[in-house]
Amino acid sequence: MDDLTALRELHDDVPQLTDDARAAARVRLQRAVLQERRPHALSRRLMLRATVAGTAAAAVAGGIVVAVGRDGGTDASRMTPLSAERLLRTAASRSRSSETGLRIPRDDQYLYTKTYITRTYVKGKRTKTWTDQSWMSVDGRKPSWREEYGKVHHDPPLGKHEVRWPPTEYAELAKWPTDPDKLLDVLRMADKDSPTAGRMAFVNACMLMMGPRVMPPGLEAATFEAVAKLPGIKLDHHDVDALGRHGIGVSYPKVSFSFVFDPKTYAYLGLRLKGSSPEKIDGAWRQTHWYYEMRGLQESGVVDRIGQLP
Structure with missing residues (x-):
């Protein structure tokens, strides 16, 4: 059995994520990406500036970008911006x-x-x-x-x-x-x-x-x-x-x-x-x-x- 087959079978046993869980996962992913990109030698103040600048750039581009697959998983090849429409629909599901x-x-x-x-x-x-x-x-x-x-x-x-x-x-x-x-x-x-x-x-x-x-x-x-x-x-x-x-x-x-x-x-x-x-x-x-x-x-x-x- 190859790794991809094992991964698919493992995924089949996992229950579907709720909308709230998916939203929380997206935020955690965004934070993890920012953390991974930070050079460890940089000062805390400089890292804060870099994070703010990156967030502002993403906002200008149309929203914070996260990787979301059709099944709620993540994939670097499928990057979906957080839009006003998407936020409202997620808020509706939560409501x-x-x-x-x-x-x-x-x-x-x-x-x-x-x-x-x-x-x-x-x-x-x-x-x-x-x-x-x-x-x-x-x-x-x-x-x-x-x-x-x-x-x-x-x-x-x-x-x-x-x-x-x-x-x-x-x-x-x-x-x-x-x-x-x-x-x-x-x-x-x-x-x-x-x-x-x-x-x-x-x-x-x-x-x-x-x-x-x-x-x-x-x-x-x-x-x-x-x-x-x-x-x-x-x-x-x-x-x-x-x-x-x-x-x-x-x-x-x-x-x-x-x-x-x-x-x-x-x-x-x-x-x-x-x-x-x-x-x-x-x-x-x-x-x-x-x-x-x-x-x-x-x-x-x-x-x-x-x-x-x-």
């Missing part, structure tokens, strides 16, 4: 795998979320932080208690003809399609051939992820897969989420929002946005005091009353 035992809320319950927000102003690098908690009525028929940048809002029940966009009521979200193509049509809110349809879809996807973070099964994954179909999405390799965790962002041209994912597991970390505060100058309101803001979900769940924790 589906984490939905086991997902609790379906009753209409009389509340959706609890705890969000950490950090805002860093471009001028002066001054930083402000908030930890917001919210209890949103599942069906919208009871008052809700919501914090926004530390300020408490007592939201009355929705009126008979009132609607929110995107919906916050679980039953309304449950009506949304989990087929990525159909969901993309919903997110576009316009003819798919419109020049602004892609931008509209990306913004609505961000707004959906900013809402109650207890979603019907498959909706979060379908959102990532729908966004993956948008031409023009790109990776931002140096994002940092609200909790200080380094991440990889996915953005769209001329949109101030971007999704942020864990660079190792591709778990969804939160949203990053660029904004400004208005200021009245010479009798006219102008957008000044530009800042970058990160919103990271710390906790979410279903509870029976306002003030209760999951």
Whole structure:
């Protein structure tokens, strides 16, 4: 028996890798390649510079390059770049795998979320932080208690003809399609051939992820897969989420929002946005005091009353 035959038979006894395992393996491979290339005589500072320079070059070329075979193995002859589409599809697979035992809320319950927000102003690098908690009525028929940048809002029940966009009521979200193509049509809110349809879809996807973070099964994954179909999405390799965790962002041209994912597991970390505060100058309101803001979900769940924790 030759070595190749033995290797094939050994592979047959190994179970298929999960998407999370493959993602982790790719990261370990990338680190191993960088480590192997480092001359042992170089100083630690010089090695750090070389690694940063190599990572930046890979980002400019279109993404971090890893070797991935069809079966999840590695092969130097098959080099696949990490694209925004690939990241989103992996994040979708991870989202589906984490939905086991997902609790379906009753209409009389509340959706609890705890969000950490950090805002860093471009001028002066001054930083402000908030930890917001919210209890949103599942069906919208009871008052809700919501914090926004530390300020408490007592939201009355929705009126008979009132609607929110995107919906916050679980039953309304449950009506949304989990087929990525159909969901993309919903997110576009316009003819798919419109020049602004892609931008509209990306913004609505961000707004959906900013809402109650207890979603019907498959909706979060379908959102990532729908966004993956948008031409023009790109990776931002140096994002940092609200909790200080380094991440990889996915953005769209001329949109101030971007999704942020864990660079190792591709778990969804939160949203990053660029904004400004208005200021009245010479009798006219102008957008000044530009800042970058990160919103990271710390906790979410279903509870029976306002003030209760999951």
